[in-house]
Amino acid sequence: MSTFDAATARALLTRACADRGLPEPAAADLLAFGENAAFDLGDPAVVAKVGRGPAVAERAGRELAVSGWLAGQGIPVVRPYLPEPVLVDGHPVTFWHRLAPAVRPAGTADLAPLLRALHALPAPPFALAPRELLAPVDRWLASADGHVDPADVAFLRARRAEYRAAIAELVPELTPGVIHGDALPRNVHVGPDGPVLLDLETVSGDLREHDLVVLALSHDRYGVPAEDYRAFTEAYGWDVRDWPGFAVLRGARETASASWVAQQAPGNPAAQAEFTRRVGSLRDGTAARWYPF
Known part of the structure; x- marks a missing residue:
């Protein structure tokens, strides 16, 4: 089984950005690393989530659909920047609008x-x-x-x-x-x-x-x-x-x-x-x- 680490996730993100005409993300900040690797692209104001592998690809697409439906129901949710996942070697990469800075920690x-x-x-x-x-x-x-x-x-x-x-x-x-x-x-x-x-x-x-x-x-x-x-x-x-x-x-x-x-x-x-x-x-x-x- 291939290793999924921060360097691998960044390489996958680079290819996904190139595929969608987004700037090269060399300076993207790694925000979290778990089931996904989450990166802040900086400019544009986008957060990208790189999935660990093909097993989470379907879930990534469903997350985008769920976001649109919940927003339509009046639930305040994070919103997609691109409507579909980008698949890179089977890894789903999704792009989201970066939220305004937090005014305080959530409780x-x-x-x-x-x-x-x-x-x-x-x-x-x-x-x-x-x-x-x-x-x-x-x-x-x-x-x-x-x-x-x-x-x-x-x-x-x-x-x-x-x-x-x-x-x-x-x-x-x-x-x-x-x-x-x-x-x-x-x-x-x-x-x-x-x-x-x-x-x-x-x-x-x-x-x-x-x-x-x-x-x-x-x-x-x-x-x-x-x-x-x-x-x-x-x-x-x-x-x-x-x-x-x-x-x-x-x-x-x-x-x-x-x-x-x-x-x-x-x-x-x-x-x-x-x-x-x-x-x-x-x-x-x-x-x-x-x-x-």
Whole structure:
């Protein structure tokens, strides 16, 4: 499996820009590196997202369509600069209008009203896939072959099967429908005109509880303060921890989150250590602190 690193992503971006007549992006700033590599092109005022490979190509195209539909529904969202992904060696590259500078960091109370509005929407005029939270686990783990303990990989694959079956049996409290899929304050930008929803690639049609479990897990694992979590639940109007299915979705998301780090492990000792920490805490059933990547 070919390595996807910052240098590879920049080379792919260069070819995508040339394909669409955009300036050579040698000075583009790398903003984030995860499932995508995000770059600020500077001039023009565009942010580009380079996907890790063909497996995320369909999702990239859907994200662009979702953005247009949500904007038409009155949800403030990031807007595309180009209407379709550019495919470079199978990697999707999407281009987005850069938002005005943030006036302050986004908080949990900024996220909750956006989710309430999103969760009140009807189904879009195109199909939304379910939130296949555990579907990429095998791909993420395979990308770390030779860089992480095979026993940890086997453990996560077994958990994936267990939780995938358990999710199918859940009875929701909320009416299923449109969800964001990765509902965190980091995916909200507070600009001069108010909060804007970002990173729409996991927008799905599924249990609304998916969106609420994300922040509950962030409180449990990533150090989100209790008062911030309380502000979120008060603004949304419900605490998902009161739902009988909470432990299942939380466990599934922990499994996915631990597996996600595996794709960062090749050549990254810090990611290898974090992967080991996460798997160890799942094995032991402890509430160990996890650290974001």
